[in-house]
Amino acid sequence: MGVGEEPSDVFAARRRKLESLRAAGIEPFPHAFDHVEPIAAVRAQHASLTPGEETTAAHRVAGRLAARRGQGKMAFLDLVDRSGRIQLQARVDELGPERMEQLLSLDLGDLLGIDGIAFVSRRGELTLRITDYRVLAKSLRPPPEKHHGLTDVETRHRHRELDLIANEDARELFMTRARVISAIRRFLDSEGFIEVETPVLQPLYGGAAARPFTTHHNALDRDLYLRIATELYLKRLIVGGLERVYELGKDFRNEGIDSTHNPEFTMLEWYEAYADYLDVADRCERLVAHVASEVGYAGPIDLSSPWRRQTLAEAILDRTGVDILRFRDRGTLAAEMRARGLAVPEEDTWPQLVDELLSKHVEPALIEPTFLLDYPVELSPFAKRHRAVDGLAERFEAYIGGLEIANAFTELNDPDEQRRRFEQQRALAGAGDLEAQPYDEAFLAALEQGMPPTGGIGIGIDRLVMVLTGTRSIREVVLFPAMRD
RNA sequence: GCCGCCGUAGCUCAGCUGGCAGAGCAGCGGACUUUUAAUCCGAAGGUCGUGGGUUCGAUCCCCACCGGCGGCACCA
Numbered sequence: 073m074g075v076g077e078e079p080s081d082v083f084a085a086r087r088r089k090l091e092s093l094r095a096a097g098i099e100p101f102p103h104a105f106d107h108v109e110p111i112a113a114v115r116a117q118h119a120s121l122t123p124g125e126e127t128t129a130a131h132r133v134a135g136r137l138a139a140r141r142g143q144g145k146m147a148f149l150d151l152v153d154r155s156g157r158i159q160l161q162a163r164v165d166e167l168g169p170e171r172m173e174q175l176l177s178l179d180l181g182d183l184l185g186i187d188g189i190a191f192v193s194r195r196g197e198l199t200l201r202i203t204d205y206r207v208l209a210k211s212l213r214p215p216p217e218k219h220h221g222l223t224d225v226e227t228r229h230r231h232r233e234l235d236l237i238a239n240e241d242a243r244e245l246f247m248t249r250a251r252v253i254s255a256i257r258r259f260l261d262s263e264g265f266i267e268v269e270t271p272v273l274q275p276l277y278g279g280a281a282a283r284p285f286t287t288h289h290n291a292l293d294r295d296l297y298l299r300i301a302t303e304l305y306l307k308r309l310i311v312g313g314l315e316r317v318y319e320l321g322k323d324f325r326n327e328g329i330d331s332t333h334n335p336e337f338t339m340l341e342w343y344e345a346y347a348d349y350l351d352v353a354d355r356c357e358r359l360v361a362h363v364a365s366e367v368g369y370a371g372p373i374d375l376s377s378p379w380r381r382q383t384l385a386e387a388i389l390d391r392t393g394v395d396i397l398r399f400r401d402r403g404t405l406a407a408e409m410r411a412r413g414l415a416v417p418e419e420d421t422w423p424q425l426v427d428e429l430l431s432k433h434v435e436p437a438l439i440e441p442t443f444l445l446d447y448p449v450e451l452s453p454f455a456k457r458h459r460a461v462d463g464l465a466e467r468f469e470a471y472i473g474g475l476e477i478a479n480a481f482t483e484l485n486d487p488d489e490q491r492r493r494f495e496q497q498r499a500l501a502g503a504g505d506l507e508a509q510p511y512d513e514a515f516l517a518a519l520e521q522g523m524p525p526t527g528g529i530g531i532g533i534d535r536l537v538m539v540l541t542g543t544r545s546i547r548e549v550v551l552f553p554a555m556r557d
Numbered sequence: 558g559c560c561g562c563c564g565u566a567g568c569u570c571a572g573c574u575g576g577c578a579g580a581g582c583a584g585c586g587g588a589c590u591u592u593u594a595a596u597c598c599g600a601a602g603g604u605c606g607u608g609g610g611u612u613c614g615a616u617c618c619c620c621a622c623c624g625g626c627g628g629c630a631c632c633a
Contacts, residue, residue, distance in 0.1 A: 081602065082567050082584050139594085146590040163590075180583070194591060217568035217582055219594050224568085226625045238568085282633075327632050328558095337633095431633095469633090476633060507632085532633075545626095556624065 086212045100210040105185040108134045112155035123196040134185045159199040181211035255366035265316040270305035279303030281507040282325040298324035302341045308518040318342035331545040338533040347527035348482040349466045379441035391433045423450040438471035453493040455481030472539045480529035487519035
């Protein structure tokens with residue numbers, strides 16, 4: 073069933089009304105409608121009126137017809153725009169019999185422009201008494217049910233326009249998302265960052281552990297990759313002296329789809345010269361706290377700074393009793409895990425076992441904002457070695473509500489060390505690791521030019537929006553999530 | 558990829574391990590001048606996801622496929 077099916081008489085009735093409008097000399101799809109006020113602005117002007125109070129204030133609003141009560145000589149209609157809903161009163165003594173009948177024969181879902189005089193009904197509802205109206209666009213499909221809204225998840229995601237028409241929650245959520253993104257830009261701009269744009273189509277992908285999408289450029293007759301991260305290009309801009317840069321845009325990863333993964337998703341990355349990962353952590357928690365405040369976050373999690381900080385090894389020790397720093401090879405770590413009754417996947421290497429401990433036993437418990445610091449260097453091919461602890465890298469991941477929302481490091485800027493890391497990745501790729509980093513000579517050449525000490529981070533914007541809106545599925549915060557055909 | 562649940566009118570949902578497919582909203586015809594999910598009367602509206610199978614007979618039982626959701630696996 074659904075939106076693509078053949079019209080039934082519900083559709084035919086709307087077609088007939090379209091034709092009768094035209095027959096009456098009314099253009100059902102006019103070009104524009106000037107001087108429209110947001111409904112919320114009209115409401116704000118009359119917030120102090122009392123029930124039964126009349127005014128002489130004329131207003132012009134526009135939106136979608138959402139409900140109709142009554143018929144004949146007087147009726148009430150509800151009009152919805154992006155900012156809210158307002159009641160309209162249609163009276164035959166104001167409009168005349170012909171215009172009245174024409175108005176009442178319009179369909180729910182039609183787009184209307186309304187001129188009216190504000191008053192408050194006996195029951196206390198702000199209302200516009202219609203003095204004139206205009207059809208702004210005829211709707212040829214019935215809107216979703218007016219009480220229950222649209223609840224079918226598949227239809228809500230495949231036809232997001234219906235979700236937005238029917239569900240005020242959905243409108244509010246995506247407006248919040250927009251405010252999150254603009255607040256991020258304002259924050260970074262005010263701290264001396266410049267926004268840049270680097271290639272989405274890349275001859276070589278890199279900067280994250282993920283499989284890419286492949287595409288083809290016809291004129292060049294060569295395959296290109298959709299980026300999995302912006303990291304490597306952004307660091308080349310740090311080499312170039314731009315000092316503080318950020319990019320906010322889509323990354324693409326050719327992986328499974330679940331409640332926290334969409335194949336295309338919005339990533340913020342920033343890089344700052346002369347900073348390390350702890351400086352980046354400070355800015356990250358300030359950014360999130362600022363954005364939460366800007367969008368009026370009132371959820372259950374305290375996002376204010378400072379956040380809890382704990383090393384990865386401590387967190388795993390606390391949750392499992394396993395001290396990964398004491399068992400530094402695959403065999404002894406696996407034995408320790410077995411001794412404590414923990415599952416040990418047969419194929420896993422030492423860093424993969426660490427990741428297993430982290431994702432199974434630590435991540436789900438990280439509800440309050442938490443930085444997990446200092447990851448195994450094997451898992452972090454672009455992070456600088458820890459200044460104090462052998463075998464670790466200066467890297468953190470930030471968790472909120474059990475979700476990983478950020479990943480950051482003190483960036484590796486020694487080109488020879490970076491080259492050795494690429495060699496290791498090449499060995500992994502040779503062993504069948506589909507996510508190993510490809511060898512990127514252009515990036516190495518840039519590092520050889522000299523990159524200042526640099527801190528960098530990637531923040532998953534979709535997941536951050538999930539936290540800020542209390543949503544459990546990434547599909548709820550992406551307007552058009554990936555679906556099968 | 559594996560397992561489980563789900564798919565019935567435009568929308569929201571009923572439908573008894575098998576016997577002609579149900580309601581509300583919306584829509585259509587009518588009544589009504591202060592409604593707030595308006596109310597009342599009337600007449601309509603269906604490829605029960607798709608394709609097979611079992612059966613005298615399938616929305617219901619079986620198989621496959623499509624799509625969605627959840628979990629596992631994989632993965633930031």
